[in-house]
Amino acid sequence: MAPATIKWSGGIDGWAEIIDQTLLPEEYRIAQIRNIKSMWQAIKTLQVRGAPAIGIAAAYGAVLGLREPAGEAGPEQIKNQLKKSCDYLRTPRPTAVNLFWALARIEKVAAATDAVNAEKFRERILAEAQAICAEDKATCRAIGRQGADLIRQDSSILTHCNAGGLATADYGTALAVMFTAQEQHKRFQVYVDETRPLLQGARLTAWELVHAGIDTTVICDNMAGLLMRQGKIDLVITGADRIAANGDTANKIGTYPLAVLAQAHNIPFYIAAPSSTFDLSLPDGDKIPIEERAKEEIIKPWGKFIAPENVKVYNPAFDITPHQYISAIITERGVIDRPDTQTIRQWFDGGK
């Protein structure tokens, strides 16, 4: 992943640059995001998506939001403006916790920083956003190292949606494990669920894997059951958008069926995610809010209706996989086997 999914360009009066993921794989285009409203839109419309990446995007959005108070704004006004920006940036997507996590980090730094000098305050916020981005890169590399042993020579892996470089600063979470295994000269193949409705698997994951020279096969989401029954899948690895204290995991719609199928076929099912994806304030997955998106995403995918225009549509963007179905969670600080309330608490308490 040479080009960055998201990066800051210039100093405090600079802008964010993102790969416009709605156009891939047909078109590769960098979008310049120059104000907070455009960043909100970019997150909402999935120009930038993936739990870690939207955390970074929100942090840069907060920097952009500080550009607006006119001329001689006082410290209070500047801090108010930051709070308003953060509140606004929390609204486009409800499920991934990384968005809230990154904005909480920004707000914590803001609270601890003097705003008498507006320029210095903005520099400090930008520095924190840059740190979130840089740490994400390091985190993804570490996830790759932690998980790579799970891929054996000639493994056949199934993944869903995109938990790759495009979902993070770069390198990815689930795909980081694969990229690292490839660097270790392991031979393996990957089946990629296309991931309806927005096809992040076919459009983004297949694009990343093919570019990396990994043996990649695209399937429809409903084909994974047959593949497992045919013995064609050795392990499943996906990313996560939010993990509750007991290990229940929200991820892209269609993850839960894969976990149930994997268990029915005695296939290990792994989640790869940075520790910032854990939301220990929620005891279990039932409290994770599930985003519902527009009906047109399903029944008018390319400007043409594929169902009667007046039919009802249900379009949840995520589902919850209960921890009982998860063999292990691969984080940047180690692998949590058989995640549950106890193993996760121990793992966090262990300061690992």
Place this chain on the structure above:
Amino acid sequence: MAPATIKWSGGIDGWAEIIDQTLLPEEYRIAQIRNIKSMWQAIKTLQVRGAPAIGIAAAYGAVLGLREPAGEAGPEQIKNQLKKSCDYLRTPRPTAVNLFWALARIEKVAAATDAVNAEKFRERILAEAQAICAEDKATCRAIGRQGADLIRQDSSILTHCNAGGLATADYGTALAVMFTAQEQHKRFQVYVDETRPLLQGARLTAWELVHAGIDTTVICDNMAGLLMRQGKIDLVITGADRIAANGDTANKIGTYPLAVLAQAHNIPFYIAAPSSTFDLSLPDGDKIPIEERAKEEIIKPWGKFIAPENVKVYNPAFDITPHQYISAIITERGVIDRPDTQTIRQWFDGGK
């Protein structure tokens, strides 16, 4: 279903008319099929599809195939021509047994019919094709009556692909159960899997149900797991393309995951199919051939690539649901509970 999915128009020099299902729901167009090659194409390209409907289509195709021997063909030539036609019509799609079943019926009648008078022979073959079509209508109504009790007041049903009027002469198999329950003034709702890659659920089933005034919601195939976990599904009903002697059932790709999920959520899973769908020559589902279709169906769905053009694709059109996952099979002659080799043999031996 006022307009016929497939019907014969005119006498022995007539033609078959089908609703071109590749154009729905955007366009409703009747295609006239005037020679055997066009019928082969119509079956291959899914202009006509659904296990019972392609049985009827093949029978009419055999009639069309008899038009070709020139002028004064002798009885042997005519019978050879019929055999050639039937062999040819067995080739476009391998999985649904109804195609083979209908052609076997045609060949049996041909064997028992004198071909000295070519006109009379052709009339006899057409009459048999017409009988197959008429019987299918009666069979579908009977399946509806047999299964309607499984739908209770306020039931919420999940179905996959299209097992409706468009998959049969009319009225359908899985949908027949719903249409009959509606005639019984039951109130219920139906969730319809869109059914990638060719979207028969969104395009065809939703179209039929909305036209019938049934409360219908389209979802992506990967959403069924979440719905079940949310308690939104009371029962699943699908059609079948071939049922082995032990009850293992081939049906549209994505059926098997639904059956596994239904069992994990204690939701009954029903198959609705005419008895002609059983293939007692196969002890179990492992021997059912699974059709693989072109990669473009998945990665170039509307003339636009949704994945890297050079990626590998696996596109099986069917999967096998082991009988352990099937609560019952609804046929025109009764419901087979807990289907297995024994219950199915008893049911057939019982001459029911």
